[in-house]
Amino acid sequence: QQQERQYVIGFSQCLDNDEWRRTMIREMERELSFHPNVSMITKSAGGNSTIQIAQIQELMDQKVDLLIVSPLEAQPPTPIIEKALDQGFPIVVVDRRTASQKYTAFVGAENLLVGQNAGIYANVLLNGQGTILEVGEGADTSPSLDRHRGFVEVLQKYPGLVLEESLIRDWTPQEYEEEIRNYLSQHRDIDLVFAQNDRMALQVFEICEELGLEKSIEIIGVDGLYGENEGLDLVDKGVLAATVLYPTGGEEAIEVAMDILNNRPYQKENLLFTTIVNGDNVRILKQQASKLIDQQANINRQSARLADLNETYSLQKNALYVTILL
Numbered sequence: 001q002q003q004e005r006q007y008v009i010g011f012s013q014c015l016d017n018d019e020w021r022r023t024m025i026r027e028m029e030r031e032l033s034f035h036p037n038v039s040m041i042t043k044s045a046g047g048n049s050t051i052q053i054a055q056i057q058e059l060m061d062q063k064v065d066l067l068i069v070s071p072l073e074a075q076p077p078t079p080i081i082e083k084a085l086d087q088g089f090p091i092v093v094v095d096r097r098t099a100s101q102k103y104t105a106f107v108g109a110e111n112l113l114v115g116q117n118a119g120i121y122a123n124v125l126l127n128g129q130g131t132i133l134e135v136g137e138g139a140d141t142s143p144s145l146d147r148h149r150g151f152v153e154v155l156q157k158y159p160g161l162v163l164e165e166s167l168i169r170d171w172t173p174q175e176y177e178e179e180i181r182n183y184l185s186q187h188r189d190i191d192l193v194f195a196q197n198d199r200m201a202l203q204v205f206e207i208c209e210e211l212g213l214e215k216s217i218e219i220i221g222v223d224g225l226y227g228e229n230e231g232l233d234l235v236d237k238g239v240l241a242a243t244v245l246y247p248t249g250g251e252e253a254i255e256v257a258m259d260i261l262n263n264r265p266y267q268k269e270n271l272l273f274t275t276i277v278n279g280d281n282v283r284i285l286k287q288q289a290s291k292l293i294d295q296q297a298n299i300n301r302q303s304a305r306l307a308d309l310n311e312t313y314s315l316q317k318n319a320l321y322v323t324i325l326l
């Protein structure tokens with residue numbers, strides 16, 4: 001029987017300290033568990049573009065068969081990604097974009113749509129009239145730029161909606177809390193906050209509670225993860241009026257990587273589904289997510305059993321061999 005070819009994927013992850021990134025890794029590992037001939041080296045840059053560039057170079061030096069990159073910022077890693085492509089490394093860019101189209105494939109949801117969805121739903125919630133604060137992170141990250149652009153584009157269609165302020169920067173948690181608290185205590189008339197992810201949305205809610213504003217301010221987040229105090233749960237509990245689903249693309253990134261490695265046809269742009277999650281559809285999405293997690297637990301159990309069986313089989317085979325030799 002012919003041995004399957006072994007592959008090594010190098011994954012450059014920009015951050016790893018939040019649940020969204022952990023979910024992305026879990027999805028990748030789940031998909032990789034179907035490909036025992038593929039291993040993955042993951043390097044996380046801890047939110048620093050210089051480190052991320054150095055790590056991409058390290059993965060190239062290790063001569064991985066394919067690179068998956070989730071770039072922290074758009075500009076800084078663009079040259080090294082272009083260089084890697086020129087040197088023949090297939091590159092799958094996931095979630096955030098670089099500043100160029102030079103990559104083998106992209107996997108992720110369209111952040112322009114995420115922002116547009118948030119804008120459309122803000123109009124529904126406010127009935128065409130009200131003041132808005134937007135908060136986001138990472139001024140040079142493509143999701144932040146695109147979510148903002150999509151949001152503003154839609155708001156322009158509704159003259160009664162006024163975006164009072166966009167606070168988009170690289171926050172430390174301390175600064176974030178102080179600045180948002182200051183802003184909201186001085187602008188108690190804000191009707192809605194669009195927070196560019198659910199972590200920030202939850203913090204905004206806690207600040208609103210402190211200021212006694214939780215009843216008068218609607219909050220829209222982004223991500224819609226499953227789990228306690230994650231987006232779906234927060235919408236279900238009524239903490240957030242809505243969130244915009246933003247899938248991590250972990251599973252799809254591995255699928256596309258496998259197509260590329262096996263010389264199968266693949267698409268360059270793999271755009272993932274995004275939608276508004278509100279009280280009407282949150283239950284069904286929660287059920288689906290929980291089913292998927294059960295199925296994964298089953299797959300894990302079965303692959304552990306398979307590994308056990310393989311082990312027993314090879315022990316027996318060796319024992320048989322020894323017996324024959326004797």
Ligand code: FRU
Pocket residue numbers: 015018020021095096143196197198222223246
């Ligand atoms: C996680 C995260 C998500 C967000 C995504 C955008 O690190 O901030 O909350 O949707 O990255 O790249």
